[in-house]
Amino acid sequence: MSELINNREQQTLNKTERQELLKAIIKDLHMGRSVEEVRDEFEKAVGTISIEEISQLEQALMEEEGIPVEEVQRLCSVHTAIFKGSIEEIHRSQKPEDQPGHPVHTYKLENKEIDMLVNFKIQLHFDRFKVEDSSDNVFKLIEDLNLLIDLDKHYSRKENLLFPFLEKYGIFGPTKVMWGVDDRIRESIKTAKQVLTNYTNHDHQTAVNSIEFVIREVSEMIFKEENILFPMALQHLTEDEWVKIAHESDEIGYCLTSPTVEWKPERKALASSAMSEGFIRMETGFLSIEQLELMLNHLPVDITFIDQDDVVRYFSHGKERIFVRTKAVIGRTVQNCHPPKSVHMVEEILQDFKSGKKDSEDFWIKFKDKYVYIRYFAVRDEKGTYMGTLEFTQNIAPIKEIDGEKRILG
Structure with a gap:
């Protein structure tokens, strides 16, 4: 060498x-x-x-x-x-990303708050904890980590809005790597909080190691985003794509801070495409496109359709979705919509559907205050040819509480 x-x-x-x-x-x-x-x-x-x-x-x-x-x-x-010391600085004559409300401006605004929380507040309380692991010092670190959990929104916007556009330009490697590191950071915050919540003097070194890991990994991710990810994205994404990301960011939310103004590029506003006035004829009736979309969005469940090539083609968007979906996933393969550690499970389900081994697969999990029932169905035509997969997600907690009867007629 x-x-x-x-x-x-x-x-x-x-x-x-x-x-x-x-x-x-x-x-x-x-x-x-x-x-x-x-x-x-x-x-x-x-x-x-x-x-x-x-x-x-x-x-x-x-x-x-x-x-x-x-x-x-x-x-x-x-x-x-x-x-770190060898990435060349990219000079741009015009910097829309410096304008308030631009997605990159917002990401960087959040990073400043994250950096302040991790390398000032948490570091200060951590230094005190290493000298004296009193209950007060432990409690302050737990409070800090509770704030840092908000980091999930920053990472989720990156993964569900920015990554899909990068992948359209053939950039897959960095997105997969970074998503995996994001998940590792999420897990490390939860682990550190758990260690501190159940803290005893015997856990001192474990607590020290876990907090050091969080501080180091979060700080490294800030550097990777600002010196690798954001410049790379700015090289490729169009203004229209940044507008779409900015428009959908509210749906996921922000971390520790939020944009104070809406970003409006100095150009004619994007014209919204009008909904077609046509009707869709089906075997058992016909509906206007507006009626069909309203009907799907009023179902007490979330549905997502993936075509035969594993590409996300549609998702319903009711008032209270269980899991975040953004329009950026449309046209993206379902494998790239999941963290790397769970892709193998997605692949296995799809393979079983395509081969005819299975027609459905069910999962149920506890998520926040919900008990979520997740069902996958293989969609086949009248000849049995695989046409795609339907994901059906429902909060069944209220249903599990039902008892007795409630009749329409007395």
Whole structure:
């Protein structure tokens, strides 16, 4: 490896050569070499790299080199340690992302609040806790972590609104890696809170380790977003796509702060497409498009339809959805709408439906104050050909409480 670098030291590396050297360095890390051992080689090999090359590197590691998503996630913090001082600054002549209400402006606004919470408030209380693990110091950290749980909204907007657009441009690797790290951070916050809630003196080191992990991982994610994800997204997404993200962000919510104004680009407002006045004729009747949509949205359940190619084609949007859905998922494969750790289960269900092994699959979980019944049905035509999957989600908590009878007629 070092011999290859020395032979090229005096030469100008092209993009392909640089990419190959980067992959070799990451593979060295994968095999156990330390960050410090490869840092000099990295600097000699590439100097500075662009946001685009980081994206291509992670994607190539998974697609061309066959390194699992989980391994790239494990190396993600190592990537950051190396890339931190070597990501080239991208200068933009106009910066709509600096305008209040722009999704990137909002993400960065939240990151400032998250950074203040993690690296000032939590760090302060954590330093006190390490010296004296009194109940008061434990309680303050629990309160801090309760605030940090709001981070889920920041990550959910990123995963359900921003990632789908990046994937339309063929950027899959970084989104899968980052979603996996997001889930790891979510879980680490819950773990740290649980350790502190049930705290005893014997758990001191466990508590210290868990809080240190949260502080480090959240801080690293802020860096990755602002220096890798957001610049990469700004390179690819159109103004119309940013408008769509801004429009749908309210549905998921914001973390610790929120935009004070609506972002309106300096151009003619997007014209909303008028609903067709036509009717849809079905076997047992016909409805206008408006009637059909109103009917579906008034069902006491949430439904989502995935076509035969695993692409999300429709979801109902009643007043109180159980799980968040945004319009950005339309046209996206269902596999990319789930965290990496649950994709294998989605694949298994779809395979069973396509092969004819199963026609339905049911799950039931407790979610917040609800008892959720989730049903999947294989949709087949009259010849039995698989046409897609229908997801049917319902809060059955009120139904479970029903007793006796209530008749229409006395």
